[in-house]
Amino acid sequence: MSELRIPIEQWQNLTAAEQAQRLARPGQAQAESLREKVAVILSDVRDSGERAVLNYTRQFDNPNATSLRLDDKQIQSAIASLDDHVKRAIDTAYQTIYRFHEAQRPEDLSIETAPGVQCELRYAPLDAVGLYIPGGSATLPSTALMLGVPAQIAGCQRVVMVSPPNQQGELPAALLYAAKRCGVTDILLCGGAQAIGALAYGIESSPAVGKVFGPGNSFVTEAKQQVSQNDSGCAMDLPAGPSELLVIADDSANPAYVAADLLSQAEHGPDSQVILLTPSMTVAENVRQELIAQCTQLSRADIAEQALLSSRLLVVADMNEAITISETYAPEHLSIQTDNARELLPQLTQAGSVFVGHYTPESGGDYATGTNHVLPTYGYARNYSSLGLVDFYRRYTVQEASQDGLRQLAEAITTLADVEGLDAHKRAVTIRTETQRTESRL
Ligand SMILES: NC(=O)c1ccc[n+]([C@@H]2O[C@H](COP(=O)([O-])OP(=O)(O)OC[C@H]3O[C@@H](n4cnc5c(N)ncnc54)[C@H](O)[C@@H]3O)[C@@H](O)[C@H]2O)c1
Numbered sequence: 001m002s003e004l005r006i007p008i009e010q011w012q013n014l015t016a017a018e019q020a021q022r023l024a025r026p027g028q029a030q031a032e033s034l035r036e037k038v039a040v041i042l043s044d045v046r047d048s049g050e051r052a053v054l055n056y057t058r059q060f061d062n063p064n065a066t067s068l069r070l071d072d073k074q075i076q077s078a079i080a081s082l083d084d085h086v087k088r089a090i091d092t093a094y095q096t097i098y099r100f101h102e103a104q105r106p107e108d109l110s111i112e113t114a115p116g117v118q119c120e121l122r123y124a125p126l127d128a129v130g131l132y133i134p135g136g137s138a139t140l141p142s143t144a145l146m147l148g149v150p151a152q153i154a155g156c157q158r159v160v161m162v163s164p165p166n167q168q169g170e171l172p173a174a175l176l177y178a179a180k181r182c183g184v185t186d187i188l189l190c191g192g193a194q195a196i197g198a199l200a201y202g203i204e205s206s207p208a209v210g211k212v213f214g215p216g217n218s219f220v221t222e223a224k225q226q227v228s229q230n231d232s233g234c235a236m237d238l239p240a241g242p243s244e245l246l247v248i249a250d251d252s253a254n255p256a257y258v259a260a261d262l263l264s265q266a267e268h269g270p271d272s273q274v275i276l277l278t279p280s281m282t283v284a285e286n287v288r289q290e291l292i293a294q295c296t297q298l299s300r301a302d303i304a305e306q307a308l309l310s311s312r313l314l315v316v317a318d319m320n321e322a323i324t325i326s327e328t329y330a331p332e333h334l335s336i337q338t339d340n341a342r343e344l345l346p347q348l349t350q351a352g353s354v355f356v357g358h359y360t361p362e363s364g365g366d367y368a369t370g371t372n373h374v375l376p377t378y379g380y381a382r383n384y385s386s387l388g389l390v391d392f393y394r395r396y397t398v399q400e401a402s403q404d405g406l407r408q409l410a411e412a413i414t415t416l417a418d419v420e421g422l423d424a425h426k427r428a429v430t431i432r433t434e435t436q437r438t439e440s441r442l
């Protein structure tokens with residue numbers, strides 16, 4: 001890797017346009033053509049169902065695909081072949097993720113909003129959910145846990161997992177083990193936009209689900225957005241696209257740790273983006289040296305190098321400037337590698353997940369601290385939340401008014417109905433209150 005590919009830049013020396021360019025996400029340039037491609041795939045799946053999904057699977061994943069399913073025997077024999085230490089690692093992660101998510105169980109509430117008027121907020125688990133597990137370039141059983149555990153805790157009845165098969169039509173044994181551990185009920189061998197179409201519209205062998213979850217490349221993310229905006233009725237979780245990490249580091253940071261963390265997200269995909277903000281030129285220089293040294297040792301060095309092309313090493317005036325930039329960028333992952341990291345937390349809220357201090361590597365959260373690694377990317381962390389248990393429920397309300405309760409509110413309701421010119425709305429109240437008056441006269 002040449003040093004020119006990853007320059008160190010002083011934030012204050014950049015023009016406003018250059019600053020905006022440095023914080024632009026790499027994947028967003030080809031948005032228009034992406035939208036069209038995905039729309040075509042989705043409409044094919046909608047029109048031709050399983051046949052279209054199989055065609056796209058043959059085109060992108062397994063050229064010999066004849067079925068979207070593995071039979072039970074194939075699943076069991078893959079799981080039996082899995083090393084015990086891998087099973088134990090999955091079990092450990094399952095437990096921490098389970099603990100953190102179980103503690104998030106939403107509670108129904110009921111209050112009297114006016115005398116005789118009771119309002120309730122209730123939660124019902126989603127019936128059928130679809131879980132997308134990326135598979136294009138890495139095996140991600142951890143993502144199956146991040147999606148499968150909350151679906152299991154919520155009590156979703158049908159949990160359909162989709163993931164692109166390899167060229168031999170297989171899914172990784174660790175993924176199958178994780179899926180079974182979480183009680184996934186159906187597994188479909190397909191990926192990309194066509195898999196999202198299969199979930200949202202349903203195919204012959206698998207009826208439509210009510211909500212699609214999970215990260216993926218730009219095709220997957222775009223497909224989730226399209227199916228949730230058209231009339232499929234399918235909801236989506238959040239836009240979780242190419243991985244991102246922003247590290248804020250001061251002189252107390254260990255450059256080797258910082259570089260290792262940056263590379264951990266850079267290795268996800270060529271469209272991943274990692275950013276360092278530091279007030280120290282020395283830290284920036286040392287991190288760059290570490291990036292160069294550590295990158296060559298990675299099995300996915302090629303991918304990480306490509307991601308580093310759109311990554312940034314930025315020297316800022318001070319920590320306040322670092323905070324302002326981070327809040328503007330709203331990274332998927334924010335790592336604060338300073339001695340006083342916890343003190344900075346109140347000022348750093350625009351991120352999918354925050355990693356505090358020198359001993360909390362981002363990859364800890366990817367696998368086993370217990371937090372969910374499905375997080376908003378592309379700056380959506382400004383307005384979207386990170387995935388949690390509550391996303392696997394529907395929230396709805398209930399209200400009950402007594403005769404007296406309705407009388408209490410009648411004046412307000414009928415006046416507002418008059419203001420809006422909606423006579424029938426008014427009548428639905430007066431027909432009751434007037435009957436009430438007549439009854440009480442008798
Ligand atoms: N934000 C998160 O929480 C999170 C978690 C894990 C992974 N990720 C991200 O998920 C992504 C995974 O991407 P991936 O590509 O490895 O796997 P993927 O499963 O998301 O995508 C593979 C699929 O993309 C489709 N595809 C590929 N090229 C295509 C083309 N030219 N036209 C139409 N469809 C095409 C194919 O159908 C293929 O099956 C990475 O960007 C990674 O950073 C994000």
Ligand SMILES: N[C@H](CO)Cc1c[nH]c[nH+]1
Nearest residue numbers: 140142143243244366373
């Ligand atoms: N960092 C990814 C989310 O951006 C999640 C992941 C899965 N496996 C490893 N990492």
Ligand SMILES: [Zn+2]
Nearest residue numbers: 243264265366
């Ligand atoms: Zn990761």
